[in-house]
Amino acid sequence: MITLYDYELSGNCYKLRLLMSMLGVKYKAVPVDFYPGREHKSEWFLAINPLGQLPVIEDDGLILRDAQAILVYLAARYDPSKKWYPVDDPKMLGEIGQWLAFADGITSTSSAARLHDGLFYDFDVDAARAGAHRLFRILDEHLWFGEQEGREWICSAPHPTVADIACFPYIMLSEEGGIPRQDYSAIRRWCDRVKRIDGFVVMSGVFPASPARAA
């Protein structure tokens, strides 16, 4: 079975719990005391991931770090429909790769602001917030134009991909870093769509969508 080294309040751990729930993949979570214990910097954890970062999975002898890389692996290995990560569609893989890198940008801005406000990390919070707003504006426009063309997800597939899962958590948690989302209406609608995917689960700070209105 997959082992996930996990911290409940981490959005990057959450994105793996989310995809595994949507894929119906069973896993065992090993809690890591990220805060206040800083267990991700402990000797035993650095032996697993020398970068000292969560999440990490172990599966079938493979140890893998980096949330985006793990999403790619899980979808490629455990999604028989090949929708979440369409391994035979080069264009789609290119798009997904582009937005996975974008998700890293969301982590280094929106997540950084949240760590500053909630867990007292010594970051430049104004720069982090400004950076998050710049990315949110770009994504909001992308999603808004997509809606005009009948596209509901980040990539140009008629179904969600790992790119949606990668971007979702630290957008949903942005207010904890003092980054409101009221100016991003297309992002808000997309968040509700993600919340209605079969198998969606919450984490602390993320609430479920209200019951869908009849169309």
Added chain:
Amino acid sequence: MTKCTDRVVLDLWHPLQAIAEMPAGRVHETVLLEERLGFARDEAGNAAVWRARPDLRADDAVDIAAVNDRLPAKVAYGYVWSSLGNPPADIFPIPEFAEPDRRRLNAATMGVNVSAPRAIENFLDMGHFPYVHTDILGAEPHTEVKEYDVEVSADRDEILATRCRFFQPMASTVSTGGADVEYVYRVPHPFCSVLYKSSPADEKRMDVIAIFIQPVDQEHIRAHMMLCVLDFDNEDKIIKRFQQTIFGQDKPILENQFPKRLPLDPRAETPIRADKSAIAYRRWLSQKGLTYGVIPAAA
């Protein structure tokens, strides 16, 4: 924002940091009531607190015996406490903290964008359990807050809510299933509350969970979550995770409260019967003449 001029709040003891998270002999810094403070502890567990100064910066080595111009300092319940005024001799009692078989932990210290009284009031509220802490501290259809008692103890100057009962699917790390859980809430300090809840590990005793709020300014806090629980099986980090999961669920609710300061005018927000303890809390703050982090009632 102006710095605190509220005599009631200046004279309180305020929590700063969990001792367990402070390496000895090193300067730590924090903000209390808009004042930057430095503090440290020695190997023996004594603490010193002072207004931040350029010759003692965060992470500097320090011998606390050599620090002059200190603020009041105390170590209690696993935390360093200080005051910017003339605090009472003692911090409110939590006798259970001395029981040797209890697990005593700081679950976490978290920054929240809210006033201290709003955070205390949320801690006292049972009505949100099924909706915010779904399948942990509550679950639909068990949404009723049953009648409970609230009194203000005159000799101890604290609020006491008793006979609180709530159906909880997973009341603690020791729970094996849903149960009707009994709660007792104390508010022995304007910005601290102590909760007692039936222990799944020992039916004769209660777990103690306290929230000690450090007001950074009128609308920002550091919430220190103290656990003093009966759990003979789980690792510390499992116990901490349980409490952090719950607090992480409260956080967006707290941060979306408007106004961020707690209105003390009884007509400002409409209470329901379940809010009995909150009504007593607001009245108690009003009677103390407390103004920091609240919107005082019009005279």
